[in-house]
Amino acid sequence: MTETQALDRERIRELFDLRSSYNQRMGGDFTADPYPVWHELRESGPVHEGTVHELTGYPGSAIFQGLPEPDRPHYSAFGHAALDAAYRNPEVFASSPDEVDPTGRTDVSNSMLSMAGDQHRRYRALVQPSFVPAKARWWITNWIERTVQELIDGFVADGRAELNVDFCAAIPLLTITGGFGMPPEQALEVRESLHDPMKIVQMLQPIVAARREAPRDDLISVLVEAELKEEDGGTHRLSDAEIYSFALLLLLAGSGTTWKQMGITITALLQRPELLQRVKEDRSLLRPATEEALRWMPTDPMFSRYVTRDVDFHGTRLPAGAVLHLCLGAANRDPSRWERPDEYDVTRTMRASFAFGGGPHICLGMHVARAEIATGIGALLDRLPGLRLDPAAEPPRFIGMYERGVTEIPVLFGQ
Incomplete structure (x- = not known):
């Protein structure tokens, strides 16, 4: 038995079940279909006062990027x-309400996720080369293919x-x-500790120290050896604090989204045997099956921006300091852009959706995510x-508010 196969399945189930207490704070207990409500909201106006979960009818106090922020208008x-x-x-719709000091405290909020302008461009340029489409083969050869098999x-x-527990959950993690040089048996501890950076x-710490002494062909070595260009033209190597914030962001994004999107894609196909x-x-x-699943049901259907000045925006006056929540899920089914948008149709002409966001903060790891999904499926x-849903088991259901995915995916195979 390999280290990958020896991972604790019950622990995986707890950490990767949207209904568990670990995930419930993002609205993992939401089981209704939000799309009919989102259609009504979109048709009655492109912008509404309130948060996405309140407007959808979710009774809880879900937490996500841009939430809860109780002292700001939403x-x-x-x-x-x-x-x-x-x-x-x-410039008007910023990813963070505050300037970022990457040499300060170690936290995802102190990473390039919250940076803007030239600072964001300079930091993103450090790791962008490791996530371009041409680099997908590096990820597949070194980590993805072996894990999948x-x-x-x-x-x-x-x-x-x-498949959620036995397959999807573990691949991106x-x-x-x-990619950070961590052994498989440490992976679940990392996932469990995302709320405790x-x-x-x-x-x-020991991995960063070791890579400073002897770099390897991995992502921590890329960060250790990277030279950040300063505004004055000079350069500097990243501090440990900067590397840790980078790593936390990549861990949060890398282990928290692709497993759900892979499960959504697999389920959409299993529900359509032909x-x-x-x-x-x-x-x-x-590829079109994957891209259509990303449009049809993105796993993170909302991200937020902070309004930096008073602005009239699509018929609504937004005050400076407000939070604008961007409902990607609703926008990805806008009939002004897609015909029959509620249908999962792999033959439709592919058009860019907001499944990976947009603008300068578009998801850095989207090509790696696509490689994981394609390699896995x-x-x-x-x-x-003969892969098929198990007819004797409860069929998978799409659930979740700010993190959407599927319940168990029970399958049978073989002749």
């Missing part, structure tokens, strides 16, 4: 044109599996922690003949 945008305008104007090895002889820093068979026979369909189709 507005939510639902139309594609409104989101496009906000993403194209980062070892996970399938663990259940291929059983004739059945629960092991990819990003592997200093625990992760303690795990990273389409699944077509994708198996013609792998060129795997491709391997399932290669190695599990």
Whole structure:
């Protein structure tokens, strides 16, 4: 048994079940379909006062990027044109209410996620080369392919599996922690510690120190050796604090989104057996199947921006200091951009959606996420003949408010 196969399945279930206490604060207990309400909101106006979860009818106090911020006025945008305008104007719609000091405290909020302007461009340029499409093969060869194959090895002889726990959850987590040089047995501890950044820093400290002494072919070495260009033309190597904030951001993004999107894509295909068979026979369909799932049901359907000055925005006056919540899920089904937007249709002409956000903060890891999904689903189709939903088990359901995914994905395979 490999280290990957030896991961504690019950612990995975707890950490990666949207209904668990670990994930409930993002609205993991929301089980209704939000899209009908989002359609009504979008049709009645592109911008509304209030938060997305309040306007949707979720009774809890969900926390996410830009929330809760109880002392600020809140507005939510639902139309594609409104989101496009906000993403194209980062000076008015900022990713953070405050300036970022990357040499200060170690936290995701002190990373490039919250940076703006030239500072954001300079920091993003340090790691961008490791996440471009041409670099996907580096990720696949070093981490993704081995993880995918070892996970399938663990259940291929059983004739059945629960793909969320047995497969989807571990792939992105092991990819990003592997990219940091962490052993598989430490991966779940990392996931569990995302709410306690200093625990992760303690795990990273010996790795960063070792890479400063002897760099390897991994992501921490990229950060250790990177030279940041200063505004005055000079350069400096990243401090430990800067590396830790970078790493926390990449861990949070890398382990917290792709597993859900992979599960959504797999479920959409399993619910359509004829389409699944077509994708198996013609792998060129795997890319449009993935892109359509990203449009149709993005796993993180909302991100927020802070309004830096009073502005009239799509018919609504937004005051300086307000938070504007961008409902990607609603915008991705705007009929002004897509015909029959509620249908999952892999034959539609692909058009860019907001599944990975937009503007200068568009998701850094989107090409790695696509590589993980394509490698994972491709391997399932290669190695599990007759892959199908288990008719005797409860079928998977799409749940969650600010983090959407599926419940269990019980499958059978073999002749």
